Amino acid sequence: MTGRVLVVDDSELIHNMYRLMLKKYRDLEIVSAMNGKEALEKLETMDGVDLILLDINMPVMNGVQFMKTLKEGKRHSNVPVIIVSTEGKEDDTRRGLDLGAKGYIVKPFKSGSLHETIDKIIGLSNN
Amino acid sequence: MTNDAKTSFEEKKLKNELLDYFEKGKAFTQELMLENERLRLRVLGLERQYDDLQSRQSSERVRVLEEENAKLRGRLEELESRFGEVEKENQDFAKRYVEVQSQNDNLLNLYVSSYQLHATLDPEEVVTVIHEIMLNLIGAERFKVLMIDDRKMRLTMVAGEDENGPIRGHGKAELDPEVETVLREGGAIFRDEENPDRRYLACVPLRVKREVVGAITISKLMDQKKHGLTTIDHELLDLMADHAAAALVSSDVFSRTERKLRTVENFLELLQMDSGRDGAGGRL
Numbered sequence: 001m002t003g004r005v006l007v008v009d010d011s012e013l014i015h016n017m018y019r020l021m022l023k024k025y026r027d028l029e030i031v032s033a034m035n036g037k038e039a040l041e042k043l044e045t046m047d048g049v050d051l052i053l054l055d056i057n058m059p060v061m062n063g064v065q066f067m068k069t070l071k072e073g074k075r076h077s078n079v080p081v082i083i084v085s086t087e088g089k090e091d092d093t094r095r096g097l098d099l100g101a102k103g104y105i106v107k108p109f110k111s112g113s114l115h116e117t118i119d120k121i122i123g124l125s126n127n
Numbered sequence: 128m129t130n131d132a133k134t135s136f137e138e139k140k141l142k143n144e145l146l147d148y149f150e151k152g153k154a155f156t157q158e159l160m161l162e163n164e165r166l167r168l169r170v171l172g173l174e175r176q177y178d179d180l181q182s183r184q185s186s187e188r189v190r191v192l193e194e195e196n197a198k199l200r201g202r203l204e205e206l207e208s209r210f211g212e213v214e215k216e217n218q219d220f221a222k223r224y225v226e227v228q229s230q231n232d233n234l235l236n237l238y239v240s241s242y243q244l245h246a247t248l249d250p251e252e253v254v255t256v257i258h259e260i261m262l263n264l265i266g267a268e269r270f271k272v273l274m275i276d277d278r279k280m281r282l283t284m285v286a287g288e289d290e291n292g293p294i295r296g297h298g299k300a301e302l303d304p305e306v307e308t309v310l311r312e313g314g315a316i317f318r319d320e321e322n323p324d325r326r327y328l329a330c331v332p333l334r335v336k337r338e339v340v341g342a343i344t345i346s347k348l349m350d351q352k353k354h355g356l357t358t359i360d361h362e363l364l365d366l367m368a369d370h371a372a373a374a375l376v377s378s379d380v381f382s383r384t385e386r387k388l389r390t391v392e393n394f395l396e397l398l399q400m401d402s403g404r405d406g407a408g409g410r411l
Contacts (some may be wrong), residue, residue, distance in 0.1 A: 012243065013239055013243045016238070016242065016243065017235065017239050021235065086266075087261065088351035089350055108265065108351075111228070111235065112228055112232075
């Protein structure tokens with residue numbers, strides 16, 4: 001299965017990690033944005049996206065603001081979002097899911113947990 | 128012969144005939160009883176023979192079945208043993224798979240970290256990358272990156288994270304006994320079951336070849352790492368620290384060289400300007 005994933009994170013290190021972790025996995029194409037604002041701009045110019053991997057703590061526009069703007073819009077409001085954050089408390093996870101995220105991964109994460117969550121989410125959205 | 132005598136003779140004859148009949152009937156009955164007895168014995172004999180035969184046949188069948196049963200039991204035991212071996216192999220493979228995946232993740236972390244660390248010669252960017260590694264790959268919530276400042280002969284904190292967030296700048300750092308030990312001996316120390324009273328969860332030297340140029344200390348991990356650092360984390364931290372040290376030193380050397388180069392260039396420009404003025408003055 002091929003697909004396009006939009007990675008929104010202010011760390012170039014994390015973008016490189018995603019590229020390596022997802023390179024041979026499901027033939028996923030990675031599109032990078034360094035903050036929420038850049039991600040929204042990229043979404044407007046893209047044909048479509050299958051999944052968004054979103055950090056919370058980012059400059060310019062953080063993950064929470066991005067989620068609210070995404071859900072308010074119509075075009076991409078149904079795109080599944082997985083929050084990937086260093087905020088690992090139960091409250092953080094619940095808040096993230098309350099925002100409309102389909103999954104929550106805590107950093108530091110292993111490739112196995114990332115693949116598993118993506119499988120689950122993409123599987124759900126395909127159904 | 129008179130009528131009476133005649134009658135008596137006929138009666139006697141009849142009597143003898145009847146007697147003869149009875150005798151014959153008796154003999155026949157006795158013969159019949161004998162035959163009956165003989166046949167009964169024969170039936171009993173045949174019945175015994177039949178029972179024997181049936182018993183022999185049954186025991187033979189039982190023996191065959193028992194043999195078959197023993198063979199099947201042996202096969203079952205063999206299959207159970209093989210199943211156990213395969214199951215054990217399977218568990219070993221699953222365990223190995225998890226180990227390989229974990230090693231793969233660590234190699235990936237190390238590769239990405241070293242790539243990012245060596246992708247720039249800007250000291251500030253190197254510090255940012257170290258900060259990101261500590262937060263995103265190690266899961267450190269409170270940490271310090273300390274460098275030995277040869278020029279000022281002191282220990283300087285170049286990056287870190289405390290309860291108020293990121294620490295930036297080059298402030299003087301305290302030299303506590305654990306950091307001093309790591310700087311002096313060049314080996315990492317970790318808080319573990321054998322050493323539960325250590326100040327830091329990890330204190331790892333920053334080495335370039337064998338020369339210690341600084342240290343990274345971790346005093347608190349994120350909630351998701353509440354179980355502490357694993358042996359693999361220790362190895363990863365140790366390896367990444369070496370890359371971080373090389374990147375910090377090379378970027379520092381590069382920026383100092385750049386500054387010196389600019390100074391020399393400025394000096395040369397001044398010399399050229401001075402010589403130009405002198406030349407112009409001479410002409411005047």
